Amino acid sequence: MSETALRDLNTVPSSDRKTESSSKGSFTKPYVGSAIENVDVSLVSTKINGNDAMNAAVEIVNSEFEYVESENLSDVEDVDTSIKTLLVGLDSKDWVLVCEALNNVRRLSIFHKESVLNMLGDVIPLVVKSLKNPRSTVCKTAIMTSADIFNAYNDHIIDSLDPLLTQLLLKSSQDKRFVCEAAERALIAMTTWVSPVLLLPKLQLYLKNRSPRIRAKASMCFCRSVPRLGVEGIKTYGIDKLIQIAASQLSDQLPESREAARILLLELQTVFKKSHDLTPTELTPTTVSEDPEMDSWEHFCHSKLSPLSAQAVLRVTNIAREGLVIGS
Structure with a gap:
């Protein structure tokens, strides 16, 4: 940059200089704007002449930010170095370094999961920190990292899951669709x-959350x-505990909750019937009932639920069963 350009750049108002300095002078650091999610913005240097200095300093080029799917991730080049720098990178104030560290967590989880197993108690809280990051790029990368952690470590993460x-x-x-879908x-x-x-x-706790959206997502997971x-x-x-949970979701505010409850109830009904529709050779004195009606799905519902919930x-x-009969 010429001396003239530097002098002109010094004339930029302090508020504009503050915005530019927040990028730490990097001309390759991507930035995801609030208006266009999933897009990179990079500052580029060009030949500067006189009054064009300010315009060149804030010139931006749009390019797509690449989110790499799990199956397309490559192995880390140096496992030991990646592990040593992992926590520092995850806790960095530089969001680009955070994203790099998150992707390294993904790579290590896929290719060297045993090497990170003992670090999960330190790694997961930092992944949660990135999930809270207002920058969508960091947030989505952390979400993708979470999925790979579930895949690799299964029940090992249960103590840090909440x-x-x-x-x-x-x-x-x-409401951000690409974050929501991830x-x-x-x-x-x-x-x-x-x-x-x-x-x-753990999911059951969220079925009573104040937010109907969170209840709906929790119901679907349940x-x-x-x-x-x-x-x-x-x-x-x-089954009695599960039918009470499902019945409570039937009257929830959002259709996703109600649909999840319907699917769950049909599953429970199927299991109930498998438990009670036994062949004669499978019957034991404890499974024989003097009154067949006492072993019916209808009686079970009325015995475990309030009258209104049982009816629902x-x-x-019954509607689902009738639909299957008609369809057959």
Whole structure:
């Protein structure tokens, strides 16, 4: 930059200089604007003449910010160096370094997961910190990192799951579509890779959240997790407990909650029938009832729910059953 250009640049108002200095002088650091998400903005240097100095200093070039899917990530070049610098990078004030560190967490989780296992207690809180970052690029990268952590470490993350789950439910409930969709994929990864026995009690707490959006996302996660218990697992967990949870969601504000409840109730009805529709050779004195009606789905619902809730549950499950009969 010429001396004339430097003198002209010094005439820029202090507020403008403050904005430029926040990029720490980097001409390659991407910036995601508030108007266009998922876009990079880079300052570029050009030949400066006289009054063009200020315009050149703030010239921007739009380019797409690349979010690398898990299957396309490459291995780290140096495992030891990546691990040594991981926590520092995650806690950096430079958002570009944070994103690089987050992607290194992803790479290490995929290619060298044992090397990070003992660090999860330190890594996850810093991932949560990035999930709270107002910069969408950092936030989405942290969401993608969360999904890879679920995939790699399964139940090992359960002790650190609560703040991670809170943020993912929040992000999946917001209006920024590309952040919301990424968070939903991370929640699907969570319900896929974390044991339902450990996950369901944590999800249950969010089914009574004040936010209807968070309740809806939690209901969908709960609905996805229950079938992974299997028939015996559902019976052990308690069909009566699960039917009460599902019934409470039937009258929730958002249709996502109600639909998740309907799906869950049909699953519970199927499990109930499998438990009671036994062949004669499978019957034991403890499974024989003098009154068949006492073993019916209808009686079970009325015995475990309030009259209004039982009616709502039976209406949902009977309509679904009638639809299957007509369809067949």
